[in-house]
Amino acid sequence: MAGGTRELTVDLGERSYPIYIGTGLLAQAGSLFLKHGLPVKSPILLVTDSSVVDLYADKLEESLAAAGYKVTTAVVPSGETSKSLEMLDELIGAGLEAGLDRKSTVIALGGGVVGDLAGFVAASYMRGVRFVQIPTTIQAHDSSVGGKVAVNHRLAKNIIGAFHQPEFVLYDLDTILSLPMREVRAGLSELVKQGLLWDGEFVRWCDEHAEQLLALEPEALGYALYEGCNIKAIVVSKDERENDLRAILNLGHTIGHALEAVAGYGELLHGEAIAIGMVGAARLAAKFGYDERIAEETERLHVKFGLPVRIPSHLDTDEIMSAMMHDKKFAEGKMVFIVPTDIGRVEIRKDVPSSWVKEIVEGLREGTRQA
């Protein structure tokens, strides 16, 4: 392993796995596959997307071939629409044609969409084969910890899926360099989120290193990804199947998901939507009597990272409210929010009056002054 590579273990008993974070790691994929005992005789299916394939697939394929692996590469269109049962069907077919057997491995090379899709292929092909995740975005650090894999249904996002843990995750920081700036910012929003819900010290570190992070300086980025993955890993290892604690990871997601749904997927990036959602959750905290500076600080931090903190004016409040009611986080019809009680600390509130939420949404609209 190259000097400066960080290694982190996601602790899930016998399904524990490491995350490697560093530069130049794609070229070491083959030897890592061997080290992890992935069978050379069984063909590999490499799933990637149209925006990533030309940048990184060659290097990965070469490294695997040099280690003796036979790799078939399947390319899906870039974007959320690839997370479908139709694409699952195609990839299962590609796996069968490539002769994948029960000892085979499916690799995800790409962002969160490719990770979720290829992960569900791995979870369901022959009722489950091995899975290796190679994220190429900052955002994907989130989906690379915790084993949640899924495709979308016409009526709801991420509704068809499984829990399927990877053998390991390979984070090559070099792949992040090709990300458009808007996606860098959106990805950093999710890193900051991990701090806001668990570790105030990491939030302060992000605040102090915003410039280095936005410049994708490898040392800072490597550290931040390590910390972000680590926080998520701690939470997930305490609650793998999302019975309770794991829900705190949804900080900012209640409003965020509704904004994505109403705007139509694509207008707002996920990280942008939850940035606005986190500011909303922090304002809700004030309603529950917590320090108003939590909301001010949350907003200042997101502005520093160049993230939106207001709801685009053309989105309708009633539609946003209605989209929230359909969110699958409302078990048995009650409104649930993750509410910060301090910078780096949250609680799960299952008693949030929808009138408060509506007020917050109204107050977050572009051009509206804070109440």
Add this chain to the structure above:
Amino acid sequence: MAGGTRELTVDLGERSYPIYIGTGLLAQAGSLFLKHGLPVKSPILLVTDSSVVDLYADKLEESLAAAGYKVTTAVVPSGETSKSLEMLDELIGAGLEAGLDRKSTVIALGGGVVGDLAGFVAASYMRGVRFVQIPTTIQAHDSSVGGKVAVNHRLAKNIIGAFHQPEFVLYDLDTILSLPMREVRAGLSELVKQGLLWDGEFVRWCDEHAEQLLALEPEALGYALYEGCNIKAIVVSKDERENDLRAILNLGHTIGHALEAVAGYGELLHGEAIAIGMVGAARLAAKFGYDERIAEETERLHVKFGLPVRIPSHLDTDEIMSAMMHDKKFAEGKMVFIVPTDIGRVEIRKDVPSSWVKEIVEGLREGTRQA
């Protein structure tokens, strides 16, 4: 519980579950759901098929409604073609429209097809909700133990699936009475199989009680289903994820699956195909030097149950051989067979020469005398 109801536990640690076998059980479904703590507030999706819905859905719905459950019934076309991703998509949509949440239950009311399909809906809806299986065929005793759920791909059967254990299985013997005789025989073939691979005494019992079983006499049928489920439960609890031992359950399936594939699904019932396959496996035993009477006894028993023991003459030997080579049980290209070493005992042979298999297939053709 009615007198005479048998209860069996499938022992899988914290995923252990009971199987109830008896008469009049559909009417008790509601109280069993309450007893097992299935949440009344969360809607239930009942999946059944076009040949079962008119016979038993009313009784089940009434019993659940009386216990306070809200049930939405989804009916799929009867037959193997319903085990598809398209049908999964429809049923997930039905679940969303019915408002199923994470605490909801999916019920399978029907044979193996409905069990496999509804089970995969339960496994993948919101990454897994509760599942209750109510088999209405003898054949389905097999798929109701072990948690294997799946749909088919154009290129291969059962290739997209999961391991998802039910909360419990409800076997109402009254539902078996409506089965066509041919399906009764095919189902009994699978019960006899459980004996042939694990319990010689149960094979002798089946032999002695063939008449009562074919007449669907409840006491005999209840006992045989109990024993069949029990044998499968013992094997599965020793090897839930099919690493090794569980493969013995595939006795007769190597040739059997190939016959189904070549004949086109529907011409041979699954139980008929594996009946022929079991005779083939027993003849293979003789090639390995085991007693020839194993094959004679296996054949006599299947004839007694009115099952086919010869390959229909219009099926091509080369096509059968080729279909076997694609079977997913041949990891890394070697031919694997489950071979009986006595009545009630088998071994896994991974060294079977394909020339022997071809001889056996030739010798099993209709109108061919045994070599």
